[in-house]
Amino acid sequence: MAGLPHKILLDESQLPTQWYNVVPDLPGPPPPPLHPGTLQPIGPDDLAPLFPDDLIAQEVSTERFVDIPGEVLDVYRLWRPSPLYRAHRLERALGTPARIYYKYEGVSPAGSHKPNTAVPQAFYNARAGARRLTTETGAGQWGTALAFASGLFDLECEVWQVGASYDQKPYRRTMMETFGARVHRSPSDLTRAGRGVRAEDPQHPGSLGIAISEAVEVAAGDPETRYALGSVLNHVLLHQTVIGEETLLQLAAVEEVPDVIVGCTGGGSNFGGLTFPFLREKLAGRMSPVIRAVEPVSCPSLTRGVYAYDFGDTAGLTPLMKMHTLGHGFVPDPIHAGGLRYHGMSPLMSHVYELGLVEALALPQTECFAAAVRFARTEGIVPAPEPTHALAACIREALACRESGEEKVIVTALCGHGHLDLAAYDAYLSGRMVDEDVTEERLAPSLAGLPSVPTP
Numbered sequence: 296m297a298g299l300p301h302k303i304l305l306d307e308s309q310l311p312t313q314w315y316n317v318v319p320d321l322p323g324p325p326p327p328p329l330h331p332g333t334l335q336p337i338g339p340d341d342l343a344p345l346f347p348d349d350l351i352a353q354e355v356s357t358e359r360f361v362d363i364p365g366e367v368l369d370v371y372r373l374w375r376p377s378p379l380y381r382a383h384r385l386e387r388a389l390g391t392p393a394r395i396y397y398k399y400e401g402v403s404p405a406g407s408h409k410p411n412t413a414v415p416q417a418f419y420n421a422r423a424g425a426r427r428l429t430t431e432t433g434a435g436q437w438g439t440a441l442a443f444a445s446g447l448f449d450l451e452c453e454v455w456q457v458g459a460s461y462d463q464k465p466y467r468r469t470m471m472e473t474f475g476a477r478v479h480r481s482p483s484d485l486t487r488a489g490r491g492v493r494a495e496d497p498q499h500p501g502s503l504g505i506a507i508s509e510a511v512e513v514a515a516g517d518p519e520t521r522y523a524l525g526s527v528l529n530h531v532l533l534h535q536t537v538i539g540e541e542t543l544l545q546l547a548a549v550e551e552v553p554d555v556i557v558g559c560t561g562g563g564s565n566f567g568g569l570t571f572p573f574l575r576e577k578l579a580g581r582m583s584p585v586i587r588a589v590e591p592v593s594c595p596s597l598t599r600g601v602y603a604y605d606f607g608d609t610a611g612l613t614p615l616m617k618m619h620t621l622g623h624g625f626v627p628d629p630i631h632a633g634g635l636r637y638h639g640m641s642p643l644m645s646h647v648y649e650l651g652l653v654e655a656l657a658l659p660q661t662e663c664f665a666a667a668v669r670f671a672r673t674e675g676i677v678p679a680p681e682p683t684h685a686l687a688a689c690i691r692e693a694l695a696c697r698e699s700g701e702e703k704v705i706v707t708a709l710c711g712h713g714h715l716d717l718a719a720y721d722a723y724l725s726g727r728m729v730d731e732d733v734t735e736e737r738l739a740p741s742l743a744g745l746p747s748v749p750t751p
């Protein structure tokens with residue numbers, strides 16, 4: 296190991312100055328979002344009550360590259376470019392000839408990749424004159440990122456945190472409040488959507504879909520308030536491509552070409568951010584990595600969902616998006632990877648999956664935490680519960696290489712650290728963590744509740 300690079304760093308002058316939009320490089324565009332009333336494709340005007348013009352333009356953009364504003368680059372420089380590590384000690388522990396690289400996004404202020412999009416979203420909203428942003432948060436990562444970014448651009452920030460995680464992760468709330476946000480337990484009494492759910496079940500653990508309904512309802516009712524989403528939408532995946540652009544430069548610096556790229560998928564943003572620049576290279580014939588999304592067996596939107604138009608939230612307030620979905624009424628088990636508990640998948644990622652350009656795999660959480668503990672003990676970083684899924688898939692691949700003798704180059708995004716998720720590690724280490732599979736009986740009602748949209 297002596298002399299081999301462990302940490303591949305870029306200097307600030309190599310920070311990408313453009314985000315990459317994969318849409319023009321695909322064989323066809325993703326199906327458009329539809330207005331839930333008319334079932335016609337929505338236009339920019341339909342989105343105007345929720346988002347500023349710049350973000351709407353990015354949402355529908357067909358330009359391959361979008362310049363990153365100087366004000367955003369200035370903030371990115373607080374932690375970017377982020378390091379790419381070679382996992383020498385993990386490789387040795389696995390006895391694999393594979394070479395494993397991980398791009399570490401835990402160095403950001405929130406401890407995850409989420410500030411990559413929170414900062415530009417806050418910037419564009421502030422420039423358009425917004426006074427307040429509302430949002431939802433599951434594990435608390437997105438709320439933390441938006442709280443931080445809002446403060447930098449003098450915006451108020453109000454967060455609906457999924458009840459189960461609000462109860463389990465009090466320190467996330469403290470972190471959001473430290474950055475200046477107001478945090479509500481969702482479902483709350485502050486919105487019609489929240490009151491509706493609470494009327495049926497006052498102890499409801501909440502879900503991302505419900506929290507989105509609450510944040511959207513408040514933003515739609517106040518002209519000075521806009522809504523910000525931390526994943527799923529095209530502009531979010533666009534902003535996250537700084538991850539993949541940097542990783543391309545870092546691998547080139549050590550003359551490596553990836554054979555397999557794996558990442559965890561909740562709404563698809565860290566995965567899209569890592570993989571789209573590589574997909575561009577693949578489509579141009581310059582490399583041919585296998586690209587693999589990893590999701591929890593408890594919320595298997597890609598591997599067991601249907602590809603259909605569905606709402607992004609539980610109350611049905613959002614436009615209809617064509618995506619891999621378990622149905623907007625599906626409430627996943629409260630697994631520890633809160634960021635992966637979303638009923639749908641980004642429409643853009645779903646489209647890319649339908650085109651056969653990426654594969655998907657679902658893993659149980661105990662296998663993921665076993666991988667994470669192994670990783671922590673060799674590489675020294677305690678991963679967030681979400682990327683434990685990616686690490687478990689890396690380990691599966693590396694062990695297959697041990698059998699076959701193949702020296703594959705495996706690349707993943709370690710998209711966050713788990714310093715505020717130690718309760719999950721405690722559950723795992725004390726043997727209390729269980730794997731819950733989703734039965735067909737449980738999926739059936741939420742799939743039956745999909746809105747009916749005639750095929751054009």
Ligand SMILES: *Cc1c(COP(=O)(O)O)cnc(C)c1O
Binds near residue numbers: 407437525563564
């Ligand atoms: C939010 C989050 C996720 C899930 O969101 P994606 O859009 O799929 O990336 C995964 N990992 C971490 C650390 C997160 O904070």
